[in-house]
Amino acid sequence: MELLSGAEMVVRALRDQGVKYIYGYPGGALLHVYDAIFQQEEVQHVLVRHEQAATHMADAYARATNKAGVALVTSGPGATNAVTGIATAYMDSIPMVVITGQVMSYLIGEDAFQETDMLGISRPIVKHNFSVQRPEDIPAIIKKAFYIAESGRPGPVVVDIPKDMTTPTERYPYEFPASVKMRSYNPISRGHSGQIKKAVDMLLAAKRPVIYAGGGVIMGGASEQLIKLAQTLNYPVTNTLMGLGGYPGTDRQSLGMLGMHGSYEANMAMHHADLILAVGARFDDRVTNATDKFCPTARIVHIDIDPASISKTVEVDVPIVGPAGAVLEEMSELVAAAGTTPDAEAIASWWTQIDEWRGRHGGRFRTDDSEMMKPQQVIEMLSKVTNGDAFVCSDVGQHQMYAAQYYKFNKPNRWINSGGLGTMGFGLPAAMGVKMNFPEADVACVTGEGSIQMNIQELSTCKQYDIPVKVINLNNQSLGMVRQWQDMNYESRHSQSYVKALPDFVKLAEAYGHVGMKVEKYSDLEAAMSEAFSLKDRLVFMDIYVDPHEHVYPMQVPRGSMRDMWLSKTERT
């Protein structure tokens, strides 16, 4: 057997796991590992400018491919800089392996230079974490880290490696395990047949059904199975913020997003449904509004890989624990084999009702009352210029909601955003992580002048590695989402939500070696954006001035039911 040092084992195990890129930043505790990286070419390291960006790049790779991304950060400040990125992945159940350097094992606990208790710090925001105690355990730990991160309900895993576990002169036999078996961890591979049968009977008997599909459909690779079941039954589908693209957004059966900023028809349909089939969704408070008023007439079937997500916030009638794809497939088979079909008359009148809601266009923005460009128009243009086929990586704020509402995603894994944690600063590194792995695809970072400045230093990384993403900066000169809440709840006292002294983003982009464009008139937008996307090998930063007074609608009324919504600054349901 080949003898390798711990440092070499780290790199070799990543190679044997099939990893192409790792995103990271060096430091004292990792110098042996970085030296091992230097001496090979198969695993390529991408040097970010801030560790948070490394985690977001790894995370976005995972969101686009359903495979764990890898970040490598040093001990102490390197590790703590990665914390936001780990929490971001955790909240959205994204597989990721974060390798953190640690001080020498014999110094742990002595407040050594750049020592932090990374196991302790990361514990509440990881699926699992490991501390390497013996160099020869490294291959097996890395194998397990990937297995745990990617299987079951995915999530980030931290592997903390004390520096003396990687000493170059100490070599051990290397073997990468072919498989993993753990007595304490056995993710479920299929749902309970009895429960599935019960659910299908309820589905077929429903008169006002809605399929409510979340991020589990995306990360579970269950989009195809969802489309098949929904289309066989001709039932409406609404997606969560995390689930967009799981069902094609331009299809007639799609009601768009539901929840706080969901479409009028999606929220109305949910409220009036008699049966809700929830798939890989977790009844998050941004979806349900007040749980005691949630969908008063509905019986609920809930498919989820994580039993703890079932009946956590909303009590359900039929729980099904299992992978979304396998369960949906089994449901389709039962539907096909069933002697009965849905009540055609009831379903037809349900669709009539839904189409009537849809016709009311509660959430349509208006362009007539202001000279300023509307942010929604920019997203619609982005959709047009990219044929609805781009990877859209978003930051957090109003622009994120506009992107979710107005870019119609027809494929899974194309909408990349921080839903659960809502991490400003996610967008640019996420777009970079996607673009590096899909060099041919159009990759847009939809952002705001607030969010982009949280990781703007990564423009430098883009230069170094030639990562030609398109930055679509919806510049409303304010922390728009904060401002909107202040307008609605604090009599427009704009406490700290106005961004003074904005940089000249065009010059800034140019300073980093990229192309900058400023767009102030809607009439210039299409030409400018088309040009930006035609510059295939250049990063283009589009600084687009939009109406600072615009609000995101619909917006659910706090503590109300699903159907209680503001539809504009003046209309309420």
Add this chain to the structure above:
Amino acid sequence: MRHIISVLLENEPGALSRVVGLFSQRQYNIESLTVAATEDPTLSRLTVTTIGNDRVVEQITKQLNKLVDVVKVVDLSEGDHIERELMMIKLKANGQMRAEIKRTCDIFRGQIIDVTPNAYTVQLIGDSSKLDAFIAALGTASIMEVVRSGVSGIARGEKVLSV
């Protein structure tokens, strides 16, 4: 309602802090917690008593099961079970009180395990309510120190919690 949850746990570094962290992170209540290795040194057995409604306790067992180090979880209070707790209690014992304490101790089947001219240390084993009752029964005797082990539990009959 009070529940006694038994957990079989990998004896790994950090495993206990994951369990304890879960309880504080999710605002679950811990009344008592005991943990020690089993006959198999790679496994620890942990008993936690908690108070919560059915929904909360269901979440607790589900969340515990999700921890990668947790091998098995059972809510002992769902079936017949035995619970025991050990208490050592140091009491001021002089004059008349010496006989008085001794009598109470006998009634509760406690043992005096250490004696000085002015103090008794009593050991008592039972379920938690028995230990509470003993403290109440001491009446005017003055308590210097109480040490309770927390609850350990096991199912009745042949049912076992094992890998």
